[in-house]
Amino acid sequence: MKYRLLGKTGVKISEVGLGTWQFGGTDWGNISEKDALEILHKSVELGVNFIDTADVYGMGRSEKIIGKFLKETKETVYVATKLGRREWVEQKGWPAKYTTEMVKKDIEDSLRNLGVDSIFLQQWHCIPTEMLKSGEAFELLETFKKRGLIQHWGCSIESIEEGLICMEHPGCETLQVIYNIFRQKVTEQLLPVAKQKNVGILARVPLASGLLTGKFKKGHKFPETDHRNYNADGTAFNVGETFAGIPFDKGVELAEKIKSMFNPTDDITMAQLALRWILDHDAVSTVIPGATKIEQAISNARTSSIPPLDESVHQKLYQFYKTEIEPYIRGRY
Numbered sequence: 538m539k540y541r542l543l544g545k546t547g548v549k550i551s552e553v554g555l556g557t558w559q560f561g562g563t564d565w566g567n568i569s570e571k572d573a574l575e576i577l578h579k580s581v582e583l584g585v586n587f588i589d590t591a592d593v594y595g596m597g598r599s600e601k602i603i604g605k606f607l608k609e610t611k612e613t614v615y616v617a618t619k620l621g622r623r624e625w626v627e628q629k630g631w632p633a634k635y636t637t638e639m640v641k642k643d644i645e646d647s648l649r650n651l652g653v654d655s656i657f658l659q660q661w662h663c664i665p666t667e668m669l670k671s672g673e674a675f676e677l678l679e680t681f682k683k684r685g686l687i688q689h690w691g692c693s694i695e696s697i698e699e700g701l702i703c704m705e706h707p708g709c710e711t712l713q714v715i716y717n718i719f720r721q722k723v724t725e726q727l728l729p730v731a732k733q734k735n736v737g738i739l740a741r742v743p744l745a746s747g748l749l750t751g752k753f754k755k756g757h758k759f760p761e762t763d764h765r766n767y768n769a770d771g772t773a774f775n776v777g778e779t780f781a782g783i784p785f786d787k788g789v790e791l792a793e794k795i796k797s798m799f800n801p802t803d804d805i806t807m808a809q810l811a812l813r814w815i816l817d818h819d820a821v822s823t824v825i826p827g828a829t830k831i832e833q834a835i836s837n838a839r840t841s842s843i844p845p846l847d848e849s850v851h852q853k854l855y856q857f858y859k860t861e862i863e864p865y866i867r868g869r870y
């Protein structure tokens with residue numbers, strides 16, 4: 538496993554991390570605590586030291602499983618969590634504004650779930666653009682950083698515009714953004730600014746919710762409770778969070794074409810090609826694929842040992858994006 542500096546934090550994190558929305562047990566099928574713990578142990582054994590979660594993943598379940606894992610492991614592991622969406626879920630809409638009391642409660646709950654005294658990285662969880670613009674949300678996190686309850690803060694964002702707003706605040710140390718072969722605008726419009734400002738980039742939804750592994754066939758049916766069923770067209774939240782905003786059958790077709798362009802082998806699978814493509818951009822600090830099975834986590838972690846893709850591969854994938862992918866992207870971006 539190779540490690541990269543996470544922006545201004547000065548901390549070196551694994552270039553392949555682990556996303557744990559899956560451990561919530563609600564939006565990706567019912568993954569057991571035992572399986573989740575096995576995925577965590579195996580990932581860390583392979584050198585992963587960065588884990589992304591959120592207070593709303595299973596309403597604390599994902600954080601609690603990670604808390605249990607932290608007690609079991611002897612390794613140093615950096616956990617990033619998120620806040621802000623619990624209010625959206627509980628109040629069935631965004632609050633007029635976040636208050637010190639709300640944020641204090643959110644942070645204290647995450648601390649308890651994770652079993653730590655201080656959160657390594659706290660992120661606003663895709664709160665509305667207007668709230669980012671006002672800057673108050675940033676000052677709230679500054680307050681809790683001064684109090685020592687969080688060590689660093691950043692923002693998980695939906696659009697380039699939001700990323701640029703967040704980076705205006707000198708305290709913002711990381712941005713978490715949907716970044717994958719289907720979402721290449723980020724390369725040109727966000728990464729250069731992040732690099733110049735030394736803001737760490739966490740690449741989420743790197744496999745377009747599994748589409749970019751090439752494993753799905755058109756018409757595939759996901760369980761009712763899986764967001765790949767109930768949010769496939771953005772009915773519940775931003776469509777970009779599911780299949781990176783590409784209509785499912787179209788995404789299957791695009792993944793098939795990418796597969797036929799590169800003929801993935803056992804040496805580099807389609808999933809690894811997709812993750813390697815992201816890692817080849819040096820402004821990225823880490824890529825955080827989610828996993829429901831231990832084999833997936835193993836394969837994903839091993840991407841770090843695969844050499845960078847040839848420049849011609851990048852050029853081909855860029856051309857393919859411009860001509861065949863871009864017209865189908867939905868959602869704020």
Ligand SMILES: NC(=O)c1ccc[n+]([C@@H]2O[C@H](COP(=O)([O-])OP(=O)(O)OC[C@H]3O[C@@H](n4cnc5c(N)ncnc54)[C@H](OP(=O)(O)O)[C@@H]3O)[C@@H](O)[C@H]2O)c1
Pocket residue numbers: 555556557558559565589590619662663693694713741742743744745746747748750752778808825826827828829830832833834836837
């Ligand atoms: N708003 C936000 O801040 C936000 C939103 C979305 C995600 N995130 C974070 O980003 C992380 C990653 O995004 P994501 O989980 O939504 O999407 P993703 O990483 O693009 O896709 C994860 C899914 O891809 C499949 N997969 C993973 N590795 C595989 C492999 N090697 N071979 C075959 N299939 C594989 C699994 O699907 P199956 O379930 O079919 O096995 C897995 O559940 C999340 O876990 C979460 O931590 C944050």
